[in-house]
Amino acid sequence: DQQVKQNSPSLSVQEGRISILNCDYTNSMFDYFLWYKKYPAEGPTFLISISSIKDKNEDGRFTVFLNKSAKHLSLHIVPSQPGDSAVYFCAASELRGSRLTFGEGTQLTVNP
Amino acid sequence: DADVTQTPRNRITKTGKRIMLECSQTKGHDRMYWYRQDPGLGLRLIYYSFDVKDINKGEISDGYSVSRQAQAKFSLSLESAIPNQTALYFCATGGARSNEQFFGPGTRLTVL
Numbered sequence: 583d584q585q586v587k588q589n590s591p592s593l594s595v596q597e598g599r600i601s602i603l604n605c606d607y608t609n610s611m612f613d614y615f616l617w618y619k620k621y622p623a624e625g626p627t628f629l630i631s632i633s634s635i636k637d638k639n640e641d642g643r644f645t646v647f648l649n650k651s652a653k654h655l656s657l658h659i660v661p662s663q664p665g666d667s668a669v670y671f672c673a674a675s676e677l678r679g680s681r682l683t684f685g686e687g688t689q690l691t692v693n694p
Numbered sequence: 695d696a697d698v699t700q701t702p703r704n705r706i707t708k709t710g711k712r713i714m715l716e717c718s719q720t721k722g723h724d725r726m727y728w729y730r731q732d733p734g735l736g737l738r739l740i741y742y743s744f745d746v747k748d749i750n751k752g753e754i755s756d757g758y759s760v761s762r763q764a765q766a767k768f769s770l771s772l773e774s775a776i777p778n779q780t781a782l783y784f785c786a787t788g789g790a791r792s793n794e795q796f797f798g799p800g801t802r803l804t805v806l
Contacts, residue, residue, distance in 0.1 A: 682727075
């Protein structure tokens with residue numbers, strides 16, 4: 583049972599445009615959501631997070647939106663840069679500090 | 695120096711061999727995790743430990759065991775490796791008051 587799903591295995595975007603990565607979840611007990619970025623031959627690194635009491639969190643070029651009623655979150659990257667090309671994982675947890683459940687990942691390619 | 699280190703970085707072994715993957719962290723966190731990454735399946739939790747005397751099974755613990763030798767060390771063992779355990783393995787660490795986890799660089803394991 584995949585509780586966190588990223589339905590798009592890949593996304594290709596032109597440099598300077600917006601990248602939108604999507605994530606859906608089924609567990610209504612999830613309270614915290616995170617996005618991780620992973621480059622080849624490296625471990626995932628934390629990018630941005632959001633608590634269920636918010637519907638938006640912004641950090642520079644990165645914004646995460648949460649729609650609890652739809653059990654959906656998205657990551658917006660504006661403007662996209664070639665260095666953003668990586669695999670992006672969505673993750674969720676029920677409690678602060680507890681185990682994370684990850685999605686399958688989306689490979690983002692930003693073309694110059 | 696890296697906060698989370700994993701050894702070895704690459705390992706090729708044969709079916710039936712016993713393998714140990716090691717993880718050390720200098721972040722002072724109590725919580726440590728082992729994940730495996732497979733193409734199209736994202737990161738799946740194998741085992742996790744919230745302190746030295748606490749060990750918990752994750753989603754896919756069959757065929758694996760772990761040892762928490764100290765706060766900073768968490769090792770993963772494959773008692774009798776099989777080819778479908780070929781994957782990228784990541785160790786991570788995190789604090790009790792944050793959902794952010796910090797990942798090591800990964801170990802690429804190939805079982806022939």
